[in-house]
Amino acid sequence: MTDVIQMRGVAKSYQNFQLDHIDLTLPAGEIMGLVGVNGAGKSTTLRILMGLIAPDSGSVNVLGHSLPEQQVEAKRDVGFASEDMRLYKHKNLAWHMNFVQSFFPSWDNRYAQHLAQKFGLPLDQNLKGFSHGQRVKAALLLLLARRPGLLILDEPTTGLDPVARSEVLEELAEVLENENRSVLFSSHNTHDVEQLSDSITFLHDGRVLASEDIESFLEKWRCVRCKGDIDPQALQSSNLAEFRRSGSLINLKLDNYNDSTAAWLQSKGLEVVEVLRMTLEEIFIANVKRGRAQ
Amino acid sequence: MNADFNTVKRLVLKDWDLHQKPIAGYCGLGILGLAILGYPHAWAFYMGCVTLLTVMIAAGFHAISTTIIGEKKEQTTPFIMSLPVRPSEYVLAKVIANCVIFLVPWCVVVTGVVFLTLTTPIPNGILQFLVLMCVLLIMNYAIVLTVTVVSESEGLSIFFMVLVNLLLNPFIMLTLRNPEFYEHMESDVVYWSPTALVTIASMLAIAFVVVGLGLWRQTKRETFI
Numbered sequence: 001m002t003d004v005i006q007m008r009g010v011a012k013s014y015q016n017f018q019l020d021h022i023d024l025t026l027p028a029g030e031i032m033g034l035v036g037v038n039g040a041g042k043s044t045t046l047r048i049l050m051g052l053i054a055p056d057s058g059s060v061n062v063l064g065h066s067l068p069e070q071q072v073e074a075k076r077d078v079g080f081a082s083e084d085m086r087l088y089k090h091k092n093l094a095w096h097m098n099f100v101q102s103f104f105p106s107w108d109n110r111y112a113q114h115l116a117q118k119f120g121l122p123l124d125q126n127l128k129g130f131s132h133g134q135r136v137k138a139a140l141l142l143l144l145a146r147r148p149g150l151l152i153l154d155e156p157t158t159g160l161d162p163v164a165r166s167e168v169l170e171e172l173a174e175v176l177e178n179e180n181r182s183v184l185f186s187s188h189n190t191h192d193v194e195q196l197s198d199s200i201t202f203l204h205d206g207r208v209l210a211s212e213d214i215e216s217f218l219e220k221w222r223c224v225r226c227k228g229d230i231d232p233q234a235l236q237s238s239n240l241a242e243f244r245r246s247g248s249l250i251n252l253k254l255d256n257y258n259d260s261t262a263a264w265l266q267s268k269g270l271e272v273v274e275v276l277r278m279t280l281e282e283i284f285i286a287n288v289k290r291g292r293a294q
Numbered sequence: 295m296n297a298d299f300n301t302v303k304r305l306v307l308k309d310w311d312l313h314q315k316p317i318a319g320y321c322g323l324g325i326l327g328l329a330i331l332g333y334p335h336a337w338a339f340y341m342g343c344v345t346l347l348t349v350m351i352a353a354g355f356h357a358i359s360t361t362i363i364g365e366k367k368e369q370t371t372p373f374i375m376s377l378p379v380r381p382s383e384y385v386l387a388k389v390i391a392n393c394v395i396f397l398v399p400w401c402v403v404v405t406g407v408v409f410l411t412l413t414t415p416i417p418n419g420i421l422q423f424l425v426l427m428c429v430l431l432i433m434n435y436a437i438v439l440t441v442t443v444v445s446e447s448e449g450l451s452i453f454f455m456v457l458v459n460l461l462l463n464p465f466i467m468l469t470l471r472n473p474e475f476y477e478h479m480e481s482d483v484v485y486w487s488p489t490a491l492v493t494i495a496s497m498l499a500i501a502f503v504v505v506g507l508g509l510w511r512q513t514k515r516e517t518f519i
Contacts (some may be wrong), residue, residue, distance in 0.1 A: 052375055054517045068516040072298075072378045080376040086369040088312060095311075102304050103377045139373075 003061075004028050004150050004182045005049060010058035012044060019044050019206045021058065026184055031176055033193030034186040035284055036203035042186035043082065045203065046154045049184070050080050063150060076104075079143030082154035086135075089128040093121055093138050097145070104146040112145035119167065133164030140168060144175055151175075153185035157192050169195055190281040202284060204291040214280070221278045221286065222257035226250045226270040234268055241286035249273065253286040297383045297513070305379065305387030306394065309361050313395050316360070320353040320399040328406035332414050339416065346403050347427070347462070354435040355455050357395040362388055363448045382513035385443060389509055392439055404428050412484075419481030422490040423469060429494045430465060434458035436501035440508035 005026035012019040019041045026032050036042050047053040049062055051071025060067040065074040087096055093116065101107040116123055119137040127135060136156065143151065156172070157165045173196060176183060187193050193200055194214065201211040210217075228250065232243045235252070239261075242253035250270065254261060262272045278286070310317075327349055331342025365371050374384060407428065411421045437458055442451040469475050474487035 047372075050376060052372065052517055071516075072380050075376065075378040078376075082372060084369050085372040085376065087373055088370055089368070090312070099304075099308060100377065103301075103379075143376075 002028050004063055005184060006059070006061040007045075007049070008059045010045075010048060010055045010060060012048065012053065012055050017041070017044075017206060019048075019055075022203075022206075022208055024201060024208065024211070026182055028182055029180060030199060031183040031197045032185075033197035033200045034184060034203055035188065035190060035193055035200055036186070037188055037288065040203045041206040042203055043084075043154050044206075046080075046082065046152055046184070046186060049152055050078065051075065077149040078152060079146055079148035079150070080152045080154075081136075081139040081143050081156060083156075083158045084154075085139060087127050087138060087142075090126055092124050092126050093141070094123040096127075096138070096142055097123070100142050100146070106147050108145050108147055111147070112141060115141040115144060115171070118171070133160050136160060136168060137164070140171065144171075149181060151181065151183040151185070153183070155186055155188075157187065157189060165192075172196060190279070190284050194280045200280070202287045202291075204288050207291065209287045209291045217280065217283050218277065220256050221283045222254050222261075223276040223278050223282065224252045224254055224257070224261070224265065224272060225274040225276070226252065226265060226272050228270040230269055235265075241290040253278065253282070255286075255290075296380060297386050298380075301379055301383045302387045302390065305374070305384065306391045309387070309391035310394065313357065313360065316356055317353075317395055317398050320349055320356070321402045323349045324399050324403045324406065328403070328410060331407070331416075332410045334415055343424075346407070347431070350400055350403055350428070350431045351434075351455075351459055353399040354396045354431070354438065357392050358439055358442050358451060359448075361392055361395070362442050362446070363451060366446055367448075381515045381517060385509065385512040385515070388443060389439065389505060393505075396435055396439075400428065400432065417480050417482060418484045419478035421484050422486050423475055423479070426469065426490055426493060427462075427466070429497050430462070433497040433501045433504075434461075436504050440504045443508050443512055 003025050005024060007022050007024040010019065010022045010024075017039065022041075022045060024045070034042050034045065044053065048055050048060055049067070051060075051062075051068035051074065054068050062074040063077055065071075067074060097109075097112055101109070115121075115137075119134075119141065121130075121134060121138055121141065127138065130138065136159075140156065153172075157168055160168060169192060172183075175181065176196060183196075185193075185196070197214060199211065199213040200217060202209040212220075227248060230250070235243060239255045239257075240252060241255055242251070244251045252265075257275075262275070265272055324346065327342050327345035329342075330338050330345055332338075333342070365374075375381075404425070407424050408421065410416060411418055411424065438451060438455045441454045445451070472489065474489045478485040478487070
């Protein structure tokens, strides 16, 4: 399987923020969620992948094209939408469709009309009168109708009401059934990511904290409730993300949990009361806390 | 310069399409200014001149402000740059579109001024002065356009627009004190003094060089945001 995205040691410095030697790989046909809090570096990473920002160092390759030098060749088969991207408010959707169509021979007008109908988007109304949800859907329509091989979406569901969010996610899920299409999308909403993604990359403070498929994350992380009295220092391990006392119980959030972990805890004098699976959101928060501590 | 002509053309047509109404408005105001200018009274001549100067300055700054600064402020640049467009094509298209948007009302005004001067009681000898003023506005526009394209700063753009237009008054005073101009002002014969021709050629050359340097600098950029 070839990689549609390869980032190697990509760094970018701003006055108050630094993207710190990011390595990221997206195999063809895979859907990856890029998860991080605001300011983690998600948008900067995606803009570098679109050739909109040049990295200070490192290499970026998208669909076999080196960026930013070969950005036009790469962008011919990439659909990009970001939360802060705006369309021309004094023009209607039909005008935007004609404009975008002129750049893409692959434009599927029938599909564009279908999406407009499905999203309930009027073609002849100026975008100034569109709600935020309608603008997001319009941007998605404009990129999906190009039938791109790679979708790069920066916070596609941010600010949407529950109905619009559900419609956007449904349409994305439908589009993603096409196995030839690869997707990288950023979000701070782990529910959206869980719904769509094959794999997740956690980004925090300009660094990649972890990158794996969803099943591996869910399989490796556990919340363990124990009884006993122990100094947290005695449990120091790279696998321990969180130590919290709650009454007589101790809550531990552990990475790389396996059969021997319970025995290790018992050897430290702890009685394991309960071992719980963690949600992606809990895993994300635990990763961020561990990243901060490091 | 690495640029695809069709891409540049699409982007220029996009800006033209977005600014058709303002262009039509400035052309209309230009025609109104010409009508005032053609009225056979001294006050109408001065009022017409001021109207035409204002229309040309406003047309130029409106174009720069909406197509370059506005696109950045309203965050439509990422939309354009998400299309298969090189930064060099984007910059080239912006410069061409702006020049076209400015030159359409400018041409209407200049054609009208020449026509009125030659066909009404306005003395034909004033033509060299009027054309000189119009060409000065092209040079001023080129400077503000280049500063804006290079800096992408609204503040600098406004500062340079004010600065170059403040130079209009001293320029008018200096020109009118020059015998090559004032001695022919009331003449019925069109007269082109060597100073006028050299000044016109110099201002056009400065406009071309300034825009060319700005283009050369900006089209070397690999990214635009």
